[in-house]
Amino acid sequence: MKTTTINLQNLSFGLFIGLLSLSCNSDKNAEKRNSVSEYNVLTVSPKTIELYREFPVTIEGTENIEIYPKIEGFIDKVFIDEGDYVQKGQILFSLNAPEYEQELLSTKAAISSAKANVSSAQVDIEKAKPLVEREIISKFELTSAENSLTAAKATLEQAQANYSNAQSNFNYTKITAPVSGYIGSLPYKLGSLVSSSITEPLTTVSNIKQVYAYFSINEKTYLEFAKEGLLSNMNEVSLLLPDYTLFNQKGKIQTVSGQVDEETGSFHVRAIFNNPDNLLRTGNSATIQLPRTIKGAFLIPQSATYEIQGGVYVYLVNNQSQVKSTKITVTATNSGLAYIVTNGLKEGDQVVLEGISGLSSGKEIKTVQVKESDISALQQIIEKVTSTNQ
Template sequence: MFSIKVLFGAKRAGSFVCLTALALAACDSQENTAAQAPAPSVMVSAARTEDVRRSADFVGQVQAVDDIQLVARVSGFLESKNVEDGAKVDKDTLLFTIEKAPYQAELLSAKADQAKAEADDALKIADLERDKDLYEKGHVSKAKYEATLASKEQADAVVEASKAAVTQAELNLSYTDIKAPFPGQIGKTNFSVGDVVGPSSGSLARLVRLSPIYVSFSLSEQDYLTAVKGGALSPEEIRSTKQRPNVGLVLPNGVKLEETGEIVFIDNAVDPKTGTISLRARFENERSVLVPGTFVTVVLEATEAQQELVIPQAAVQRDQRGAFVLAVNDQEMVEQRYVELGDQYQTDYVVQEGLQPGERVIVQGLQKVRPGVPVNAVVAGKPVE
């Protein structure tokens, strides 16, 4: 019995040794397989220097160069409305007509008064010439001559007053035709034909000039300096026409306006309440795309470009510490680099610190790698194996 137990124990020991050997062999095989696994392929792009025009965005509002409320200057029935609501009109286009008959009659009466005054004045001139001759010959007294002279001067004054009345009557008659003082677009008419209108009745309609047009906006002087040569210009140079930045607009629908504008006004002081300075840009607005009251994005772009280091936006990641990229060093190993970013430039970011020109950053395959692992770097634009 004893010999049988020993035999069974020996068999069990041998089996254990065999199993252990097989497990070790399997582990070695897995390690060899892992060691022989190829490095993951990632797409990289080199940090490069480009000519970058610094720019900054601000909120602006479109304002008409000329914006008026058309008000009747004389009272009367609105006889005709000569343009449709919303129509674009030229300067001196006839917009409204107020009944003319009362003012034509007033003018005729004023002219009649003028004729009467001139006839009376002619009579007084004859009287004066007669009395002057008699006075010089001693046939009338000085008092009589002076009375005739005063009467003639009064007649002269009446003539001048009658002329003024005629002029006023002519003006009143001309006011019955309401014309456009400048080219623009008329708004909704507030009265109908037949309504009584006058100076106290309110606006007949609104007329705005659409071309050219203003865009007003405000920004801190520091922001303005940043938008122009990175702050290299003084406020005096900024106000110089040659140094003013290019002005673009982005419409509320996200579309960039095709035409560019120019800054035509910079306020002479910073508002102490807001810490901002007011500016105004002018656009020709030939297609009437800009409408007064619209809020737009004003894009200021420096007149001259600067050499900046840029990388694709796809390379940038962020954590609690800030922005970083995964770079590939000369040993084809991944490194984490925290970077200080500047402005966004098209599809790139300007890098102010953290990278050198030519260093490679991963732009595709970021999810497959981590710092400290080897990679197979493929230049962007080439197929990844």
């Protein structure tokens, strides 16, 4: 019978080494767990987002008429002041041009003289008729008298035409408003000599019951808007005033230029707005807002992204708490602090929000969930989305 002898000393030493090894492994695992950093993450969900594309505009009244004199003369009276509202036909300026008054008197006298000649010619005919019948004078003299009457009538007509022309010229000494509206600047003062050839108008009259908002868009933007129907006159547009408040009237796109401006490579667009309170004036600047609705999009702060060679990327967290770099397609929001993601994300994805410069694909992290309402860059947009969907 074979006997097995156990060396208790060796066994005790082996157990000691094994326990020591287990203790070291346990400490390493604990150290590894402690080395996993915490990162704030956002679990995304799709939304219908109302986005605005903004463009600077120049405001003009629907009627913006420059006033020029039609005759030469000295400004005798100015009946209006800058900023006044005038009615159509109201006198704006009076010119001192005495030659036109003299011409009017002269042509009026010429009419009186021509009428007298007509009367005399008619009398001559009446005298000649019975004498011709009695053959006292020849028929030739009657024909001559009739021709004299025809010539006298023609002279009268010419005199009347001259008077009408003189009357028009005299009327031009009173310059009236062609439309109702507001008066612009008044560069010429009393006594200034003006004529139809002056380079700067006497003033401008602007009808601003409705106003035009002019702006330009490049070819790429035009194609985007045309495909989405944003340039249709069925869509309402908004106007942001220089004090960053919204104008209280909605407008509509009215026209888009039929061809590209060769110098700027852009299309010229005109929108129209009602202006019942006359708040907008010709020459005002503002910003037009064209609404654009994006369905099924995701909203993330811009700080959660990074760029490589023109592409935009985020880090997503998988089920093993590991991050992975993912390319996304984005559209900037009006605030400039957030992105609308239209491709690259799906509902439930976890996006790392901050500290992404120290990450790389495959790195394990500990996630801390953050609500959208707690992210300041998204709050305003979320409120807009909420109000739009109600």
